[in-house]
Amino acid sequence: MLNPKISVLAPTYNEAENIGPLITAILKETPYETEVIVIDDNSPDETWRVAQEMAKKDPRIQVERRLKDRGLTKSIRRGIELSKGDIIVWLDCDFSMPPAVIPVLIKEITENENDIAVGSRFVKGGKQKSTDNTDEESALAIFFSTFGCTVMRLLLFPSFHDYTSGFIAIKREVLERIPLRGDYGEYFIDLIVRAKLLKYAIVEIPYTCEKRMAGESKTAPTTALLLKRIRQYSVQILKMELVRLRFFFTKK
Ligand SMILES: Nc1nc2c(ncn2[C@@H]2O[C@H](COP(=O)(O)OP(=O)(O)OP(=O)(O)O)[C@@H](O)[C@H]2O)c(=O)[nH]1
Ligand SMILES: [Mg+2]
Numbered sequence: 001m002l003n004p005k006i007s008v009l010a011p012t013y014n015e016a017e018n019i020g021p022l023i024t025a026i027l028k029e030t031p032y033e034t035e036v037i038v039i040d041d042n043s044p045d046e047t048w049r050v051a052q053e054m055a056k057k058d059p060r061i062q063v064e065r066r067l068k069d070r071g072l073t074k075s076i077r078r079g080i081e082l083s084k085g086d087i088i089v090w091l092d093c094d095f096s097m098p099p100a101v102i103p104v105l106i107k108e109i110t111e112n113e114n115d116i117a118v119g120s121r122f123v124k125g126g127k128q129k130s131t132d133n134t135d136e137e138s139a140l141a142i143f144f145s146t147f148g149c150t151v152m153r154l155l156l157f158p159s160f161h162d163y164t165s166g167f168i169a170i171k172r173e174v175l176e177r178i179p180l181r182g183d184y185g186e187y188f189i190d191l192i193v194r195a196k197l198l199k200y201a202i203v204e205i206p207y208t209c210e211k212r213m214a215g216e217s218k219t220a221p222t223t224a225l226l227l228k229r230i231r232q233y234s235v236q237i238l239k240m241e242l243v244r245l246r247f248f249f250t251k252k
Contacts (some may be wrong), residue, residue, distance in 0.1 A: 001110045002044045007085030008032045008102065011075040013203055015093045016045040016212035023054055023061060025099040030089070037082055038093075039064045039075040045215075070103060072218075073187040077180050089169045094212035096129065097167040101207045105169035106135045108203050115174050115200040118192070119167030126206030127164070134211065141220035141229075148233055152189065156240055158195050161204055164233070165187045174200055184229065186236035189192070197247045213243065 008026050012019055019038065038055075040048040040063065048065040055061040064078055075208050076090055088111055091097040101119050108117035121128045128146055131139040145164050152163040164185050178194045180187045195202060220226035 003084065004032055004086035004106075005031055005084060006032050006106060006177050007079075007088045008034060008036045009076055009083065009088065009090035010036060010038045010051075010093045011072055011079065011090065012040045012043060012047045012051075012093045013070070013072075013218055014043045014045045014215055015045060016043065016047045017093050018212070019047050019050050020054060021213075022093050022095060022099065023051065025127035026102065027058075027060060029099045029102050031103050034133050035060050035062060035084065037062045037064065037079045039066065039079045039082075041070040041097045053213060064087050069104060071134060072184050073180050073182045076187070080175055083172075086172055087169055088172055088175060092212075094143035094215060096208070096210050096212050098207060101167070101205065102169070104205050105167075108205065109169055109171060110204070113201060114203045115171050116195055116202040117169045118161040118162060118202065119164050120165060120204035121207070121209045122146070122161035123204045123206050126204075127208040129209045129211050137220045137223055137226055138217060140223070141226055143219065144226070146229055148230075152237060155237060156189075156193055156244075160192055160196065160202065163192060167207070182236070184232060186232050189236050189240060190243075191235070193243060197244065242249070 008030060021035050036052040042065055048063055051063045055063050055087060064082060080088060087106060089102055092129060095207050097119055105117040108114045120126045131142050166188055174195060178191055181190045195236060219229055
């Protein structure tokens with residue numbers, strides 16, 4: 001792929017302290033012609049305002065302030081709709097996923113004939129964030145994502161490791177064939193399983209997941225929400241088994 005256009009999507013909810021430095025880092029690190037699209041769910045901390053101020057001075061930045069129907073998957077979907085890139089990248093906006101890895105993911109598509117490159121905590125060289133100095137909910141969330149990904153590997157495709165990554169570079173044409181489905185992080189399991197079934201070339205690139213730079217977790221700020229997420233992920237695994245079965249019988 002020669003000279004692709006790149007769209008980097010930044011879904012945010014209460015990331016006011018992170019979004020400015022993150023946009024700057026993304027624009028610094030990403031090769032080729034790049035647009036950054038911030039999709040903010042009308043954050044009470046006014047993340048959208050910080051991004052809008054930057055967008056006034058830099059035409060590469062676009063801000064979508066969503067006023068209703070909050071949701072991570074819906075926001076990424078909206079970002080895809082607005083984007084113009086040949087390759088679309090997205091990542092968490094809390095510096096847990098280093099922007100310096102973005103060019104490595106893109107290179108896997110432009111030079112190594114992959115369709116999808118995923119930032120992975122669970123391949124050799126990758127690292128899940130440490131549970132040191134973290135509260136109980138975050139430690140539990142870290143435990144469940146590590147344990148959950150191992151279970152998914154065993155039940156789904158053992159060749160893939162980080163089913164809840166959320167850090168990805170992907171060709172637009174793949175997303176045209178596989179629209180994102182789901183509410184929160186489980187959309188990623190669906191995307192990977194369907195892409196595997198359709199035999200897209202997927203590579204995992206190791207990275208070290210850091211603790212969020214500032215602000216609060218949206219995955220597991222309370223034990224009740226963490227349990228809800230675990231339930232969502234469990235239902236998703238069962239759904240994917242059904243999708244797999246249907247695929248093998250109908251080949252679509
Ligand atoms: N637009 C939008 N973004 C969201 C929503 N919920 C979470 N996000 C963003 O999705 C990304 C992942 O959320 P995090 O809170 O970092 O989840 P996490 O990585 O499991 O939790 P941490 O351990 O705190 O990093 C971040 O960029 C959030 O701002 C939402 O409802 N709407
Ligand atoms: Mg995070």
